[in-house]
Amino acid sequence: MKLSEICAVLEKYKCNSFTEKVVLGLTHDSRKVKEGYIFVAIKGYKSDGHDFISMAIEKGAIAVVAEKGVDYVINVPQIVVPNARRALSLLSEYFYGYPSSKMTIVGITGTNGKTTTSFFTKSIIESSGNKAGLIGTIYYQLGSRIIPANETTPESVDIQSHLSDMLNNNIRYAVIEASSHALSQHRLDGVHFRSAVFTNLSAEHLDYHENIKNYREEKIKLMRGLDENASAVLNADHTSSKYFAKSTVAQIVWYGIKDTSAHVRAEIINMGVNGTRFLLISPWGKEVIHLKLTGNHNVYNALAAATTGFCLGFDMEIIRKGLESLNNVPGRLEKLDYGQDFHVLIDYAHTHDALQVVLETLRGIAARRIILVFGCGGDRDKGKRAKMGHIAEKYSDLFWITNDNPRSEDPLNIIREIQRGIKRDSCYKVQLDRKVAIEEALLEAKKGDVVVIAGKGHERCQILKDKSIPFDDCEVVKQVLSGTMVSQN
Incomplete structure (x- = not known):
């Protein structure tokens, strides 16, 4: 592929020292530059x-795409663009041959539930006999190849590369979690x-978006990008859905539990720790569904996936099979059983x-006490910390406040901010060492209790x-309970 060809897809650019070159790849990471690559210089947070332009050239970059030219670079084309991230997206799409145009792609956005909904959706697609790829918070699955995720939605060049790999593995479906950062x-x-x-x-993410309106506007971009032949699957029970509905020309299909006018609905029959x-209920028929996951929120996730499945043309039997075959989602109310007589659940819940x-959810089905271990991440949304303390106090019988991912902040300062939402007489403990906090909570648990370890999933x-x-x-729980069970025997 020639440099002039790939540059032609850019909306606006100015080129200094242009020389025709053969392009063998592109990247925004100077560490990944190889001979024949285009290096796209992106300004990040840190x-x-x-x-790193000089480093990229030393490693063999044959051209640089940047938002400003640099005087010290000679004999290497500098392609100056207004927005390097937008340029990276356009270049990547072209370089990898527009893979998404040859696939059926499902995007999922929202604050909570993206990961579980993506797992349900993938399970439904696979129940139809088709293979499906996945790009999301836990990992990127490209057929038999699984890459641990560093972020929910990777950079555009990585997305296009992953979709291309899926196509090469005869995968025609993909499910992508769309984060607000990625859309922005x-x-x-x-x-x-x-x-x-x-x-x-x-x-x-208000540390990034500043206010919830900005945050919502970034999420809406996913719907705004749909064409009239696409489907917008919206939560009928959520007030923000009206903004998403107004922003799309796609065919809107509603799902919900409370709103009886929704196209796809659920009537909950029973719910327990082990399932729901x-x-x-849908225009395509009715069916009793036995989920292995518990909670109203997981019913919403299942409904979103089911509605998507209907929109993709799958019948009720495939929807049922797909929903019921999902055993668990890593770190999402994940049940751990090592022979103990109480329940242990790991969950990613990291917002109030x-x-x-x-x-x-657990308050409504727990037979005895709810014991909680949680903390708050550093350098993120400080306003949620006291709220999380209040929620812990309100819904659990005993809780431990501990470290999450403190990052650059003092862990004790984070805990103090959590404590602002807690009354003095509440039954809780502070233990900075997360491993010790988990161990203490597990050793405190009695028969029938529910231990929730939240935040990191x-x-x-x-x-x-x-x-x-x-x-x-999960590994800490395994070590503690396996050791406890052995010592009891």
Whole structure:
């Protein structure tokens, strides 16, 4: 592929020192530059790609795309653009041959429920006999190849590369979690979505978006990008859905539990720690569904996936099979059983809204006490900390406040801010060491209790001030309970 060909897809650019070159790849990461690559300099939060242009050229970059030219670069084409992220999206889409145009892509956005909805949706597609790829918070699955996720929605060049790999593996369906950061930063600009789902909206990432209106507007971009042949799958029970409905020309299909006018609805029959049974009602028929996941929120997630499945042309039997075959989602009310006589659940809930949903669900079905372990992440949404303390106090019988991912902040300061939402007489403990906090909570549990370890879910490391260390809530539980069970025998 020639440099002049790939540059032609850019909307606006100015080129300095142009020389025709053969393009073998492109990247925004100077560490990944190889001979024949285009390096796209992106200004990030902690570093600026423009500072690594020399390094990229030394490693073999044959051209640089940047938002400003640099005087010290000679004999290498500098392509100056107004927005480097937008340019990266356009270049990536072209370089990889517009893969999404040859696939059926489902996008899922919202504050909570994206991951579980994506797993349900993928399960439905696979129940139809088709293969499906996945790009989301936990991992990126490209056929038999699974890549641990560093972020919910990767950069545009990675998305296009992953979609291309899926096509090469005869995968024609893909499910993508669309984060607000990704939509804001043009990472999904080059993806053609056949269907898009909105789950719900509550305050999150306000350290980046500043207010919830801005946050909502970024989410809406997913619906705004749909064409008239696509489907917009919206939550009829959420007030923000009206803004999404007004912003799209796609065919709107509603799902819900409370709103009886929704196209796809659920009537919950019964619910317990080990699962949920509900009646799925739709224009395509009715069916009793036995979910292995518990909670109203998971019924909403299942409804969103079912509605998407109907929009993609799958029948009720495939929908039922897909929903019922999903055993669990890593770190999403994930049940851990090592022979103990109480329940242990790992959940990713790291906002006050998500924590409330989880604890409210368990409050309604728990036979005895709810014991909670949680913390709050550093350098993120400080306004939610006291609210999470209040939620913990309101819905649990005993809780531990501990470290989450403190990042650059002092962990004790984070805990103090959590404590502002708690009354003095509440039954809780502070234990900075997360492993010790989990161990103490598990040793406190009695028969029939429910222990919830919240905040990190599927994560396999803990982010400290100057390093990341291996840390897995599930592994800690396994070590404690396996040791306890052995000692009891």
